[in-house]
Amino acid sequence: MTDDFDGFYRDTSRRLLRYAYGLTGDAGEAQDLVQEAYARAWQRWRRLSGYDDPEAWLRLVVNRLSSDRWRRIGVRRAWAAVEAPLPPAPPPSEDTVLLVQAMRTLPAVHRRALALRYLLDRSIADIAAETGVPEGTVKSWLSRGRAGLAAALGIEDDTTTTREGVRHAR
């Protein structure tokens, strides 16, 4: 069971960290959310390992924790004194700082869709299945999310149509 879990962690944790970083824009919080999500996964690994897509379950945990500021603070406090500190993270680039600030201006559903699409390269159909909404809604979230980012960043909203039919700024 431990080997299974460790293999799953090895195969998926980097993707979850990308996702958490995209949602929170904070390296420390993202690292902590990922560890917390896998800790919860380990508690129920016997069941979770039988799921069709246990990675989606982990993303849902990250969603919930990241959307609740107080719970997030509690998680960090609870474990800060327990775990050995990780090596320091390299400082983010100027573009990343700007993108993170812009992401924070968006509704959470837009952030979630953008992170799934542009950080995890998930298809529109995958995102629709994971979030339980029609594909048209996902396209709308992505389009509006990109438009919101463009506005926040002061980028020209020069829209083009992509392969999935999402019109976004280029």
Place this chain on the structure above:
Amino acid sequence: MPADLDEMFATLGRQADALPLGPAASARRRGRQRSRRQLLATAAAVVGLIGGGFAVTTNLHRKPDPSPPAGPLPSIGKPISFGDHAPLPSIIGDTAYAIGAAPDGTTRIAAVDLTTGAERFPAHPLGSFAGILTVTPLPQALLLGVEDLGGGRTLLVLDPATGEQEWKLPFEKGDDFVYFKQDLVHMAAKTGETRAFDWATGSESWRQATRADRIIRTLGLHSGTDLPTAEVSGGRLLQVTKSGKVIISDGATGTVRETWPGSVAGGTKFVAQDAKLYSVGAGPGYVIRVMDRTGSRVFSTGPADRRVSSLTACGTDRICVLDTNGEDAQTAAAMAGPEGEVWRVEAPSETSLLESAGGRVLLTGGETSLLYAANGERLLDQDGSVRFLSETEVLSVGGDGKVARIQAGTGERRELGTVPAGTQPCVGNSRALICLSALDLRIWALPS
């Protein structure tokens, strides 16, 4: 000036990839520590067997799925969200309600017709509050208990048809509410004063004078083994005085009908069922007493060093409890009868709800739900949430998103469909399921 969003996302992704991450062993260690902590923080349910040792409750007879895997459940209406937090769900009849905080600080309500998916009424604000304490759906009204910005507490009585506030009632911590068909009864804990209010108008229907021997608890006298409901069908009000006397009144008029002999002094938790009052008091462990019009006597005693966190009636002459070990806070569930403890089982971590119907007992509210028969046989062990649909059937929403109806007596399972994995918690009835996702509230139709 950044020029390209795609490149910016690519940069953010690369920087995320460069972040240090602890090993899997660290996550496992953290998971084990979480488990220990939850064990300490919650109570485990234990049930004991008197006269025959411990009941073994591992005979799980979950039957293989007779129905083929079902696809995603059809949605009803659009997801409901008031901001970054999902609202609280409830159902009255064929209407689903969502109540939650909006980014502007107001608490809002929305409603969806479960038959058509249409808005029942336009979403609108109810006011600005420090927090929501309770949401109680009743046929007569949707009750919303809130903490005011000034720190007081108010019960808002909302019209289920419009979501508009009909009237409101200030209350304090420790007050009791009892819901009859015609009136809402409120007992003020500080004074014991008990008043009834007409559902439609909020006007006072009756009032009991304050007694020298102050009323300290007011309950509805439930009857039968039907599904647990907030509304009291029997029409009788049971009140406990400070000295331990028990007074039975007519719920429609407040008139005292009888006073039972004996005393339940020292009782800290009560449940009134089938013309009997069960009370939990302290002993070497704990003592459950039963009282009726003939007097009071010891019903059952609990193991030493355990204390009761929750109790419910669970069949004729049966009381079920969640009790906790004082030393390490391990929780257990137990069923007791006049002959003493009948069975005792360990409860899953985070079990918060003990519910009974048809003599069966459901432990749920945590990540795992368990259903037990009256004889202590485990009927169901289900990941996720489970609630009674009827005395004989439960609705299960697994952590993997699979939704099923399960026959409580036989374990026969009928797959209804799926919702996104991890969509919890949910409320539902035989027609619809309402669940919180990460950010919003979703409604799905259930096949008949």
